[in-house]
Amino acid sequence: MSGTRDITVTVNGATYPVSVEPRLLLVDFLRHTLGLTGTHVGCEHGVCGACTVLVDGDSARACLMLAIQADGRSIDTVEGLGRIGQMNALQESFHTHHALQCGFCTPGMLMTATDLLQKYPLATDDDIRRGLSGNLCRCTGYEHIVRAVRAVVDKRKAAP
Amino acid sequence: MKPPVFDYIAATSTDMAVAALAAAGGEAKIIAGGQSLMPMLSFRLLRPSLLVDINRIPGLAYIEEADTCLRIGALTRHFQIETSPVIARHLPVLSAAMTHVAHLAIRNRGTIGGSLSHGDPAAELPMIAVLLDATLHIESVSGQRAVRAQDFFLDALTVDLDSAEVLAEIILPKLPPNTGWGFEEIARRHGDFAIAAVAATLTVSDGSIRQARIALTGVGPTPVRAAAAETLLIGHALENKLVESVARAVRAAIAPEDDLHASADYRRHLAGVLTDRALHAAWRRAQGEP
Numbered sequence: 001m002s003g004t005r006d007i008t009v010t011v012n013g014a015t016y017p018v019s020v021e022p023r024l025l026l027v028d029f030l031r032h033t034l035g036l037t038g039t040h041v042g043c044e045h046g047v048c049g050a051c052t053v054l055v056d057g058d059s060a061r062a063c064l065m066l067a068i069q070a071d072g073r074s075i076d077t078v079e080g081l082g083r084i085g086q087m088n089a090l091q092e093s094f095h096t097h098h099a100l101q102c103g104f105c106t107p108g109m110l111m112t113a114t115d116l117l118q119k120y121p122l123a124t125d126d127d128i129r130r131g132l133s134g135n136l137c138r139c140t141g142y143e144h145i146v147r148a149v150r151a152v153v154d155k156r157k158a159a160p
Numbered sequence: 161m162k163p164p165v166f167d168y169i170a171a172t173s174t175d176m177a178v179a180a181l182a183a184a185g186g187e188a189k190i191i192a193g194g195q196s197l198m199p200m201l202s203f204r205l206l207r208p209s210l211l212v213d214i215n216r217i218p219g220l221a222y223i224e225e226a227d228t229c230l231r232i233g234a235l236t237r238h239f240q241i242e243t244s245p246v247i248a249r250h251l252p253v254l255s256a257a258m259t260h261v262a263h264l265a266i267r268n269r270g271t272i273g274g275s276l277s278h279g280d281p282a283a284e285l286p287m288i289a290v291l292l293d294a295t296l297h298i299e300s301v302s303g304q305r306a307v308r309a310q311d312f313f314l315d316a317l318t319v320d321l322d323s324a325e326v327l328a329e330i331i332l333p334k335l336p337p338n339t340g341w342g343f344e345e346i347a348r349r350h351g352d353f354a355i356a357a358v359a360a361t362l363t364v365s366d367g368s369i370r371q372a373r374i375a376l377t378g379v380g381p382t383p384v385r386a387a388a389a390e391t392l393l394i395g396h397a398l399e400n401k402l403v404e405s406v407a408r409a410v411r412a413a414i415a416p417e418d419d420l421h422a423s424a425d426y427r428r429h430l431a432g433v434l435t436d437r438a439l440h441a442a443w444r445r446a447q448g449e450p
């Protein structure tokens with residue numbers, strides 16, 4: 001009764017017609033079906049933020065969404081932000097400010113920060129900290145991640 | 161940590177959704193934002209035979225202004241409520257509460273109907289619904305009914321909603337003129353569920369309080385209206401002695417429990433402290449201060 005269903009999902013601009021079981025999580029679809037392992041699986045219940053992606057431009061936990069719900073939607077993952085040698089401004093800033101150590105939380109941090117930057121003015125470091133509070137990092141103590149996001153905000157203010 | 165097997169329907173109308181619920185005979189669950197349901201599926205605390213997805217029903221996400229109230233569609237996302245100018249104008253206490261609801265990625269997906277139907281004992285929206293005397297419109301194949309928020313929350317994660325019913329609309333009366341509000345929450349980390357939170361409104365004329373409302377969350381199985389404490393405020397100006405007795409009445413009105421995050425005594429203590437802060441903020445705002 002719950003066989004597979006045909007869906008069409010756009011991921012980082014490419015369209016994938018695929019067949020999925022209804023219970024398949026979006027994050028497992030990205031990693032296992034499409035082989036896009038940039039999106040990480042941490043807690044699998046919406047607490048750690050490691051699996052954050054953009055769904056039609058808005059950040060969402062890929063462990064709290066079913067792949068079948070992404071039918072007809074457009075997903076952006078960390079692979080879509082840039083590539084080695086061609087990183088985007090936020091990725092460059094993470095690099096410059098040493099905003100990662102082990103890198104496990106980084107894809108989720110980048111996707112969350114991408115959405116924060118498009119929705120909030122992030123006038124203070126407290127605003128950035130509150131915005132990132134749903135993403136856990138066990139290495140950095142967060143300080144350098146906040147600095148990396150701050151630098152992008154400041155650069156945008158300087159050159160609107 | 162993977163959901164169990166279930167069948168899935170993406171409903172395209174409320175009629176289709178309630179028909180699917182009725183046909184499943186109590187074995188189906190609605191999925192809206194999924195921000196509470198998905199973890200419960202992954203932990204296998206729930207094993208529905210069918211998920212009825214209401215995300216694709218057109219016209220179920222809206223914020224409409226009427227003369228005396230705002231009507232909010234059940235599928236309205238937290239982020240829409242957080243950033244709505246209409247809500248900021250007429251129900252600023254709700255706008256303030258929304259900034260404490262989880263994190264952006266969750267507010268992008270989570271819905272007001274989902275939060276109220278889930279009935280988490282430490283969530284902000286159930287408390288605001290009780291504070292503002294919301295009316296909830298519920299639909300099923302047998303028709304429609306309306307429930308007051310006060311009567312909707314029965315126990316922890318238990319609400320007055322049958323397995324064949326769907327919450328469709330939330331009606332929130334606008335705050336009266338000369339009303340100030342306060343919202344105070346303590347959580348271990350920003351965006352976490354409240355250890356305790358207090359919301360209050362005070363309607364003031366000629367220097368004395370005409371209407372007072374105080375609601376709490378995180379201090380029992382359901383959100384609480386502190387009716388006896390509210391009564392103490394009527395006819396008076398807010399001053400410290402009065403606030404002390406109101407805070408005592410609030411502490412007496414709740415029965416918090418110990419858990420991993422806080423002891424019952426600490427929650428009771430916080431309820432008083434946050435009542436004090438929320439009432440002072442409401443009083444200041446009722447005088448026109450920001």
